[in-house]
Amino acid sequence: MAKKIKPTVNVFSILIAFLLSVFLSILCLLLGTYFGLFNKALLSDAMNKSAYYESVNSYTVEEVSDLLIPQGLDSSVLDNVFTLQTTYTEGKALLDANLNGQGYTVSTDNIQEKLRNNIIDYTSKHNLAMNSTISDNITYFSNQVCSIYVQNLTVPFLSYFAGIRKMLFQVMIIAIPVLTLLSVGCILLLIKLQNWLHRALRMIAYSFSATALMVSLLPCYLLITRTYTKINISPIYFHKLLTRYIGQSLMMYIYSSIVMLAIALFVIAAIYQIKKRLMH
Amino acid sequence: MVSKSQWKRILAYFYMPVFFTIIGYIIIYIICLPVISTFLSIGSLVTGQDSSTFQTNITSIYDDQSPLLQSQKSVPLSSIEMPSFGSQYAQVSCQRIGLDAPLYWGDNSTILRNGAGQYIGSSLPGFERPILLCGHNVTAFLPLQSIEIGDQVSISTNYGTYTYEVVETRVADMNDTSAYDLSQNKEQLIMYTCYPFAFMGVTTQRLFIYGDRISGPDITGLD
Structure with missing residues (x-):
């Protein structure tokens, strides 16, 4: 007969799983911001695709x-x-x-x-x-x-770009290892708390799915409603550049949430395999 | 056949992440509560209801066949349609010098490309306050180079035609704030343009033309 899990262990596991989702969300947001909002290649690309230089001439x-x-x-x-x-x-x-x-x-x-x-x-x-x-x-x-x-x-505010990017990089040097350690710690704790590996993996799958949802919700809303296109900023070519750039940056958060979702699906597949092995 | 407990586990893969997301957003909301209204206020300042079109829409409410253009002694305020920025609401003319230009509410570069513009901090004709008009000296206001004291300038609107007699002309620096007084309680027509005419280059001087109202319907209901 399977050992019954104490309710407190369950509650504690859920709490740790929630914390894991928070740590992973912060990690995804930091990476999404660095590779999205502060991505030099993305800005160059947005300028080329929004016909920035031609628009500067005609304006x-x-x-x-x-x-x-x-x-x-x-x-x-x-x-x-x-x-x-x-x-x-x-x-x-x-x-x-x-x-x-x-x-x-x-x-x-x-x-x-x-x-x-x-x-x-x-x-x-x-x-x-x-x-x-x-x-x-x-x-x-x-x-x-x-x-x-x-x-x-001259692209307005660009002079601040390099400075803010540098500051963000300094934050990431500390934050990414810390968050990774905390996440690994939560995963190990979850495995330790549960008697069965597949139960621990279930909690981990919840965390990764929740991360995917938390990180993608607001960017999806902004991309669907296109609220960012209503920014009152002129001239028109700068407005086009900014809206294109913001749109592409928001997609970075979506990509990171897709990665989290893929990991969650992988973990669910692993759970299925483990349970199948246990049945036999 | 999927058992009840299996269904519960499958559903848990959906409701647990949603539960975590809701709790996460509630915590963020509680933490950010003191600054949320500030962010929303700033957001509403920098965004509009719709995407900007970046164009001054040049429109017209002026109807030169308007029945109110027939001479009337008075016009009720309620019958006057107020112009919006960029709309032509009148025609300014002076027969002797060949001045005949559409008059727009507002004075940005798009408007001045199309005719004469009016500073929106000044008043409409008939409202017993100063009226400040401007135009380019090579297009709409080119005829002003021939204007003299005693000439009559007309502004035809949908609610009546107002005539002003030129009482003074002078050349002043563009930064000379004593060249006009918009706070005076008198209906004075003030037109200005770059000076001298037919000059290629930057000029800091402006020709100011001042006119006093001699005819036009009174507006009733002004307080």
Whole structure:
């Protein structure tokens, strides 16, 4: 006859299983945050896929076009000033520098030169007199355009990215080993408490399933309702980048919960095998 | 055939994780209770009801065939449709100089590309308070280079046409706050644009044109 388990042992086992699920959840959240929200490759990918660099060019042209009207110029002076190649090269260099916590100054010499040449061509075509005041005005205007371009190319808050990532890494160096030890300790305790291995594994399966559920619930809700797309942030290309990036980051939590669920299913399969062996 | 105890064990693989999840979220809720309302307030500040469209919608409530454009001595406040940001609510004109531009509520770059804009901190015509209009000197307000004292500028709205006689013009720096007074209890039309005209480059000067109301229906129900 099978030995009856004391109720206190059962309650204690459930408590340990719950603690195990908490430790595993924190572990998954930390890993999901580091490989999701603070993943450099994910950010680069989001910028490429949200057509960030093309959007910077078109937004800059639109913004500068509004400055042209009071200057007495037309949009032809902006032809070939902002090229995708230049924006991509400078944008990528700026992004890499910011992600590594380094400084980078965007080079606008080409833009200034092209813009200046275009304006001079425009004035000569329209027989507009050129004097030192107008020349100074062209220089002032070119500088204004370049500063708008650099401002649009710079991803806001990125300068904090490297610092926060470093801090998170410091936390993870301590937290991951501690949480792993605690989890292993809980597993060993559960095995020790139960007379039968399959009963202990059952508790462990509950923990891993609960972890999968706890970690995936909020990201699933956000991904389904797309609440994060309602962030009021401008300009539109930055909004697209941010929503794409947040969406991809949330998927990292889903992937980690899928791993936990897979482990839970593996443990359930193991329980089934052990019980089958015991029957025979 | 699955026995009752086996069913219990199978169901436990579902309700136990759900039970753990509920307990876990309750604990998080209790711990975070002091800061939840703060986070939700911040969240509501940075998010909207729907995804942003990032466009100023240029619309129009102006109807140049409106029956109220017929000369009336007074118009009730309740019959006036208030414009929203980006909507054309009137037409500003001055026959002598060839000024004829749609007038929009608001003054951002999208609006100024389409016509004349009005600073939303100023008042609508007929409301006995200053009206501040602006426009680009190469498009909507180009004709203002020919304006003189004594010229009559009209603002046609759905609730009536208001006429203003130009009493003063002056050039001031764009940062000169004494150029206009929006707190005065007088209906004064103030139009401004970049100065000088036909100048290529950055200018810090503005041409200000001031007009006093000489005709237009009174609005009843204003307190």
